[in-house]
Every structure is written in C-alpha cells, then in structure tokens.
Amino acid sequence: MSESTKVSSAPTDVLVIGAGVTGIYQLYRAREVGFTVKLIEAGSSVGGTWYWNRYPEARFDSESYTYGYLFSQELWEEWEWSERFAGQPEIERYFNHVVDRFDLRRHMVFGAKVTSAVFDEASGTWTVTTDDGTERRARHVVAATGILSVPFVPDIPGRADFRGDQHHTGRWPKEPVDFTGKRVAQIGTGSSGVQIVPAIADEVARLTVYQKVADWATPLNNGPITPEEQAALKADFESIRETLNTSASGFLHQITMRSGLDDSPEQRQEFYEQRWNGPGFTKLSEHYYDMTTNQTVNEEWCAFIAGKIRDIVKDPDTARKLIPKDHGYGGRRPPFVTGYFEAFNKPAVELVDVNETPITRITETGIETPDGSREFDIIIWATGYDFGTGALNRLGVRGRQGLALKDHWAEGPSTYLGVAVAGFPNFFFPGGPHGALGNNPRYAGDQVDFVTDVLVHTRDHGHDIVEVTAGAEQEWTDLVNDSAAQSSFLTSSYFYGANIPGKPIRQLLNPTGRWKLQELIKEAATGGYQTFAFSKPADPEA
Template identity: 80%
Template sequence: MSESTKVSSAWTDVLVIGAGVTGIYQLYLAREAGFSARLIEAGTGVGGTWYWNRYPEARFDSESYTYGYLFSKELWEEWEWSEKFAGQPEIERYFNHVVDRFDLRRDIRLGVKVTEAVYDEPSGTWTVRGSDGTEFRARYVVAATGNLSVPFIPAIPGREDFRGEQHHTSRWPKTPVDFSGKRVAQIGTGSSGVQIVPAIADDVARLTVYQKQADWLTPLNNGPITPQEQAELKANYESIRDTLNTSPSGFLHQITMRSGLDDTPEQRQEFYETRWNGPGFTKLSEHYWDMLTNETVNTEWCAFMADKIRGIVKDPETAEKLIPKGHGYGGRRPPFGTGYYEAYNKPNVSLVDINETPITRITEDGIETTEGVEEFDIIIWATGYDFGTGALNRLGVRGRQGLPLKEYWAEGPRTYLGIAAAGFPNFFFPGGPHGATGNNPRYAGDQVELVTDALVHARDHGHDVVEAAAGAEEEWTEQMNSSTQSSFLESSYFYGANIPGKPVKQLLNPTGRWALLETVAAVRQNEYATFTFSKAMEKDDA
C-alpha cells in the first residue's frame, strides 16, 4: 500500500455526514454542546444542495432570509441577502461565510465519500470508511445527507453513446457550460428544469424541452431586497425568528383564514390575481385555508392558472401541453419560475410531450423519438432525485448484527420522528424521510436540535448508546403511511414513484410541522422515554 492510500483512523464523539444546511447546523450544535465533532463531505465545498446545483439560474424558491440560520443574531445582522430569492452563487457564499464565521472549517473534511458505516455492538461505536481510505470511529453518526442529493437519470438506451456534452442539474460543472449557438435538449421540467429554460433560451441556437408531466408553475416574483426592507429584517430579528421557529410552513406567510366559498366568484378572481402576483410559496401558504381540500376552490384556481398560461403562450397547442392534466394544485410539488412560459414564444424553443412522442433512445448525435431523430450538442438531464432514502441507502450502513439499512428499508423507510430507526443505535438522519413538509431548513433544524438534546441527555445520565424504541418506530411509521392529510399524489417523487422499482411509500411527514413539534415537546417532557438508553458492554479505548 502506498503512502497516499494508507488508512488513517480518527476518533470523534459525533461524526456528521454531509455539509449542507442540516449538517453544518448539526456540527455547530454538537460542538456547542461540548462534544468532539467532525464533518465529512463528498464534495469539495460546503453547501450541500447549493454546492452541487450550480446550473444557470439555480436559486431559492423559499425567501432567502427564511432559509438561513436563526441561532445567531450577529449572523442575521451582518449577512445581507441581495434578493428575496437568492441565486446559487450567493447561497454558496453564505454557507462558506457561516463555516468561517463560527470556525467550523477546522472540523470539516471535504472530498470524502462514505462507502461504509458499520456499528460495533460491544463498544457501541461506529466505523465509517471513505472512498479515499479514510476511516473514522465515532460514538454517534449523524447522516445529514439530505433529500435532494442523489441525482436520477432514467435508463434510456444509448445514453453512453452520445458524443456531445451531458449534464445533470445536480452535478453541474464548476466551469460554466458554453451554450452559445448550441443545439440543446433538456429532459425534465420540474423545479430545476423550469429555471434553466429561460436562463439559456437566448444563448442557444435551438432548445428542445422534453416534458413528461406538466406542473402548475406560477411566477416566483423575485426582486431585490431594498435598504428599507433590510433595515426592517434586522430590527425584527426576534419576532421573525420566533415566527419561523413555530410556523407550520416554516415561512413568514399567513394563511388566509377563510374558505374560498365565503367569497363571491368575483372576489375569488381578485384573490387569485393577488396570489398569482405574490412571492413564491404564498400561492400555497397564503391561499384560502381550504384550497387544497375544497374541490370547487382548487378546480377554480387551476382554471385561473390555465387561463394565465393560455394568455402568455402564443401557440395554443404548446399552451395546452403546458397545462397540467389529471391533478389539481398541490397534487405535485409546485415549481416557481421567471419567464418560463414566455420562453416558448421564442422561435428557437420548442416543447415535446414524451407521452405523445416517446423517446426511444439516445444516439451518438442526439435523441430519437417515435417521430425521428433530432441532433444535439448538449443534453441537460433535469430529471430529479432519488428522494428521501436515496442517499442514506447508499452509505453502506449496517446496524445491529450487521443488518443493512437498505435491506431494513426494502419496503420503504421505517423511522421514529424522521431521525432514527430501531436496530441502528447511535445513528441519526435529520432532514431525511418522514421529517415534515414545508421550508426544509426549519423542520430539519427542529430535528437537529432534538438529536443534540438526546445526546446530551444520554451523556448527563451516564449512557452512551441511544436507540429509537421499536414500538415508537412502528407507531410513527404507521402514522406516516396511513395519514390522509397529504395533498400529494402517490405518483409524485414524494412517494418515490419516479424511481423504477422503488417502493411507493410516504417519504414526507404528512401530519405537518406542528404535529412534529408537539410530539418532540412530549418526548422531551417524558425524558425521551420513546428512546432506549444503555451503556456499551465494552469500555471504548479510543
């Protein structure tokens, strides 16, 4: 074995996997609680999703100031977001600022992809191995690997034969892709795809967009944060923090506390116009309280949006393809964009419905459909992710008696509070499956705080092994899978339906953030009785 490939072994109390918004917060809290802690990350920079997704016009669709950290007033006051919905370069700068501002970088090791994480029962510790030969031993492992970290590319024949460039949105190169004068194909029209189309439409010679499923896209309505708004944000830190820490959606938005049917048809049309012109997720979170459940209101709102699409897109045939069929608003994750529909009015942009005109194969020079071959220089794969369990199932996690997590979850995830699984002591995964629904950093932050508090509780009571009780896991998982509160269809990626062969199971927490917070409060009040605490059989000699 050469000097460069020798295994180096390191001990830490808490080993965090993943340097995204959740992992960075976990590293910070673990250190603040007095644990030795390290973080390892597969990428060569911090930011998680916002490190990997650097495609043109990648940006938040949650308001910037609601996505960032709330644990430090000084951080809140010194960092100024330039836009209501910041773009990827600014987001990446933010996470680097946080890491340096709180001296976290010294405990972060980049470029380490985890290949195996194995639990040792006698010592109650984990051994985690990386692709570079690195080996860590840790009392606790927190896999903050995120829901949107494993790209999915459909198995279309011939993809490896294509001689041009190919890029998935979540593995975009750091060197800018030159689109000028190129013939470009984009496969997929989800949240990433709708951002790219208008960003490159003016540069390419030709852009052909292959759509499998139209979604109810509404305007992001982005804009700069004015000096007056900056001052108001700084002055209201405490109230904003308190609202975001308790809001069911994790936003500053206020739901409209009346039924749509309380208004006249004319009043509803005025209300829909206000929602259409509002920022981001307010189309959901400030709508009529019964918009998702009242078929009359949902159908009318969808008809309003369909008319908007027909009014923007000049070609009637293209407009009809862009109008979703078979699901109302909230049935799938709604995307938000700027100039997406308008892009189809450009003579060099066209739309192909692959349900009507299926792709048969990728050729050396382009894409073949049932109507023939079109030649391309670049293919963009905007085809989404293996959501929820994808990253966790690829870590090589083995718990008690060598049980693989992937095998344990073969029929879908089994979790307690979306942070732990029975049979996998001292292993936690905040921000993974069964967390909540809404602004991800807010509910993932709730989970990080619970994990940290549980570890402190164990230390204070002389324990070093923490595990979700089997009964608590069974009850929570059943609650997730049986809840009828979710508006999302089982055909959405929130159930894993986009991945061939993946069990169609609930990957979110349909009961919502308030229910999660209520349960977490009860867990703390009851001294973590839904977890088991014990002492390792063998004294650790690390």
C-alpha cells in the same frame, strides 16, 4: 499524515456526514454543547444542494432570509441577502461565510465520500469508511445527507453512446457550460428544469424541451431587497425568529383563514390575481385554507392559471401541453418560474410532450423519437432525485447484527420522528424521510435540536449507547402512513418515490405537519426520552 489519509484511533463523539444546511447546523450544535466533532463531505466545499446545483439561474424559491440560520442574531444582522430569492452563487457564499464566521471549517474534511458505516456492538461505536479507504471511528453518526442529493437519470437506451456533453442539474460542473450557438435538449421540467429553460433560451441555437409531466407553475416574482426592507428585517429579528420557529410552514406567510366559497366568484378572481402576483410559495401558503381540499376552489384556481398560460404562450398547442391534465394544484410540488412560459414564444425553443412523442433511444448524435432523430450538442438531464431515502440507502449503513439499513427499508422507510430507526444505535438522520412538510431548513433544524438534546441526555446520564425503541419507530411510521389523507400530494409524485423505477411507493414526508413533530419532540423530552433505550457497550475497550 494528512487528515484525508489518517485512520483515527480514539472515536470522535459525533461524526456528521454532509455539509449542507442541516449538516452545518448539526456540527455547530454538537460542538457548542461540548462534543468532539468531525464533518465529512463528498464535495470540495460546503453547501450541499447549493454546492452541487449550480446550473444557470438555480435559486431559492423560499425567501432567502427564511432559509438561513436563526441561531445567531449577529449573523442575521451582518449578512444581507440581495434578493428575495437568492441565486446559487450568493447561497454558496452564505454557507461559506457561516462556516468561517463560526470557525467550523477546521472540523471538516472534504472529498470524502462515505462507502460504509458499520456499528460495532462490542464497543458501541461506528466505523465510517470513505472512498479513499480511510476509516474513522465515532460514538455517534449523524447522516445529514439530505433528501435531494442523489440525482436520478432515467435508463434510456443508448445514453452512454451520446458523444456530446451531458449534465444533470444536480451535478452541474463548476466551470460554466457554454451554450452559445449549441443545439440543446433538456429532459425534464421540474423545479430545476423550469429555471434553466429561460436562462439559456437566448444563448442556444435550438432548445428542445422534453416534458413528461406538466406542473402548475406560477411566477416566482423575485426582486431585490430594498434598504428599507433590510432595516426592517434586522429590527424584527426576534419576532421573525419566533414566527419561523413556530409556524406550520416554516415561512413568514399567513394562510387566508376563510373558505374560497365565502367569497363571491368576482372576489375569488381578484384574490387569484393577488396570489398570482405574490411571491413564491404564497400561492400555496397564503391561499384560501381549503384551496387544496375544496374541489370547486381548486379547479377554479387551476382554470385561472391555465388562462394565464394561454395568455402568455402564443402557440395554442404548446400552451395545451404546458397545462396539467392529471392533477390539481398541490397534487405535485409546485414550481415557481421567471420567464418560463415566455421562453416558449422564442423561435429557438420547442416543447415535446414525451407522452405523445416518447423518446425511444439516445443516439451518438442526439435523440430518437417516433418522429425521427434530432441532433444535439448538449443534453441536460433535469430529471430529479431519488428523494428521501436515496442518499441514506447508499451509505452502506449496517446496524446491529450486520443489518443493512437498505434492507430494513426495502419496503419503504420506517423511522421515529424522521431522525432514527431501531436496530441502528447512535445513528441519526435529521432532514431525511418522515420529517415534516414546508421550508426544509426550519423543520430539519427542529430535528437537529432534538438529536442534540438526545445526545446531551445520553452523555449527561452516563450512557454511551442510545437507540430508539421498535415500538416508538412503529408508532410514528404508522401515524405517518395513516395520515396520507392530510396531504394533497399524489402517490404518483416523487414525494412517494414514484419517479424511481422499482422503488416502493411509500410516504416519504410527514403529512401530520411540523406542529405534530414539535409536539412529539416536546413530549419525548418532558418524558425523559422514554422512546429511547440507553446502555453501555459490552466491551468498551474493543
């Protein structure tokens, strides 16, 4: 009987759900400390976000080497990223290399989508069922399902009637989509949307981009990593690892520790030009420390970007639509672009602001607006994700007394350090809601290390069940919710769930930042994990 159809008898110590950057690391850590392990993944291979998001020009906007793993110097030295911001094919190769390099694939099962995860109080174990009917028992479940793993498609009337091809950027087919000579509609201009527009602009017969919200997009400024840079990265592994493990952002960037108002207007313009020409997130993380909080500086920086857009985009009306009007820089997650604004100078590319010209319905042949109907061969949905809680709420998780996690979170998530919730023993979700803010693999890695240490403590002290206390959960959740003023993000962003109709508008990030998370992790460890309750099952033979 194959693994995919076998029903396990003896429970696995640790069952990981999801083979993305967090799940792979959790599998590695749990195995290295001696647990029996299994990882199940809905896709056919590893990579998580970087398995599903394979649309043209999908790539990092975190520096490649800051996104990868830091647990092995040998891995760091043997893998050479070709670009500062690697593309999806290279990223997927990296994760496959890691899995094979550390012999993790034999612990993995693919094509296994979880439909339910139910805790049995008598035995203190979880039964996890996948869509083929297979049940697997586990002492501990770690749901590393990610925050950007459930694509959202708006419920526009007639969507099912369209007779052409439809693709969401988060569920892109493995076989390349042929855009040659096609009439293409793209709905959405977030981080994935701004990447795909210039990638296909020269192939299509026509590309109509439907924009709901303009974002403050700035250049990614990608480039190859030179041999000299490769050598420096390898030589500086220890210091780089120390910086990435301790920095607030999880990047190698250094914030400019002066107020924008300490510089003259002329000096600020020079500084803005430097930031514009800098790589990726340095526009945010190496800016003046008060750029997001000082209205004068923020407005001036936005005016600088607006001027750049007007200089690049030839049509004044298109430039007007591309300049945000409802938020300053940092109010939403800033996207980073290569040739995005320039694409709108091509005769085949058109921008439609759906606030001015709303989509009324999808027809069999295209899209209808108050201006009339347009025919398309392909519709691209670049409409984002059910961020933070979307994947966890779809796992069918039930804890003590059959409590559904989805019901427990009906008014928004409550967590302890973004990894656990009371009433759901032996269940963890590093990389989920209420984690931190910055380079995802870095703070999710902090959480994986914490979860692993908690599991080791549980085992080494003779316990089978570990559950965060309701008081610890409430204290952390209150801190996260009460610290909203520390974040620049608006409640209208997807970081609050505002993009999903009917979803409660709640904090999904950790505005207190990574350092606070690390501080409380250390405090929990030195205190003997008093924020958890430990026990034995009522009937271990059940």
